[in-house]
Amino acid sequence: MQFWTSTGWRQGVIVEVGPQPTNDAKINLNMEKKYFIAQADQPTWRDYYDWGVVAHVTRAPYWTGFFVGDWKLGQGMAVNTRTDGTYAWTEVAYSSATDTLRIKADGTYEWKDLSGKVTKGRWTAAPDGPGIVVKDARGGIWTLRNQTNVVEEKTARYESARLYPSDRSQMSQAATRPLRR
Template sequence: MHRLLTMTVVLTLASTPALAAGETLQELAGRMYRDATGGYLNEIKTWLGMGADINYQLPYGGKTALMGAVSGGQHAIAQFLIDQGADLGIKDDTGRTALDWAHFYGDKKMVALLVAAAGPAPVKVAVPPLKTPAPAKAPVAAPNKASSARGVTPRAWTDKARWPAFTHFRVGELVQFWTSTGWRRGVIEEVRSQQDRKYLISQLDQPTWKDYYAWGEVAHVTRSPYWTGFFVGEWRLGEVMAVNTRTDGKDLYREFSYAAASEALKINGDGTYLWKAGGKVTRGTWTPAASGPGVVVKDARGVAWTLVNHTNAIEESIRKLQTARLYAPGQMSVAANRPMGR
């Protein structure tokens, strides 16, 4: 029988979302691109409801929310944006449309979706050449390369077993951070309080795209000992969380219930691992994740999973846990946790 842990969070009911002080519609559109890439439909509806321009092009790169959906392989999001009036003909700074990017990524389903939305191709009519020379085009300014040089290298972190402590990274430093589409690079814009333990980060190639990330999801961009060393130890797998929401008319109560983990994954310092799941024990050799911090292990079926750190202030302060997740292509991710100070 699973053990249950219940936690209640009380929130004051809020009215319809509105722009915060200093917030612009351009910033909302930037968030819409981010959420289109990640597949967050409800958030996209919120930004549109607050007035975000569905066809807004990001200052660096010129990409639209529809292009974000294409890059993230989010077919349902792309269809929703099209239904809401997204312009399929917009080109980014590389001269590519959303359809061009779908071809580039080899996403046949997305290509079919966009082609169907575009309708029949227009009939081309030959136009005789002008008898007088066309005026010379103004020289095209060289693209701004400053963004690639943004951020300074943070101090090294030599502790192999621990993740860089919160506040180790400072404002202006170049880091990588975990998103729903994997690791991305950005620059620290703000360091929050010890209570929040979050960094405000602007994406390197999209400086107007800013968001807060838990300290356990922020790391150096160059390989460091903790990239794998942090994961050594035993992790409990398979914990299930249920959320119940109720209100008394004034306050909103959210109750979180957790069914205890029933599986285990042990990462050994000698490069081996032991995975107990479904009554089976799988042994093997783990490998470092290729794109960022993490280790790769295989289950009993031979499917490769990457263990990624997701430790955050809430789990640490309330449940005294370090948290992570296992990811595999085409599979539902698996929650992992272990006591702090292991």
């Protein structure tokens, strides 16, 4: 199998799915749907990865099918646990999306930016793993990759992805949409 990291796709072996059950519901929530992976090139380096960044090495329909639908781009979410010394609570803060991206099953897309300009084109499958490639209004090439994790699914009720620029001259962008499952 392969998993996505900040340096690209890496190969590995799934050692375990999720943690051993505990009596701590918070730990179980944060570790649910994670894979404990041993990297192929560094088998003693093992870590947990969210299900959204793990895939088979053989191309499959979900490599592009997952992305079909409407995405809000640039939306962010921060989740913090606060305490006053007696009580603890969770705060969730959101920033609004600036752009929208509609991925269609027929291989086309529409990217509407903050100014209202719509860029239309054909998306292509990412050549190196799950994801799709699109162009923005200035001709910049971006790859949309799945980043869905259990915390965002259960806290904000959305699926997430990330748009990565090909030339790295810009920051990647968060992409979200309501949970479909």
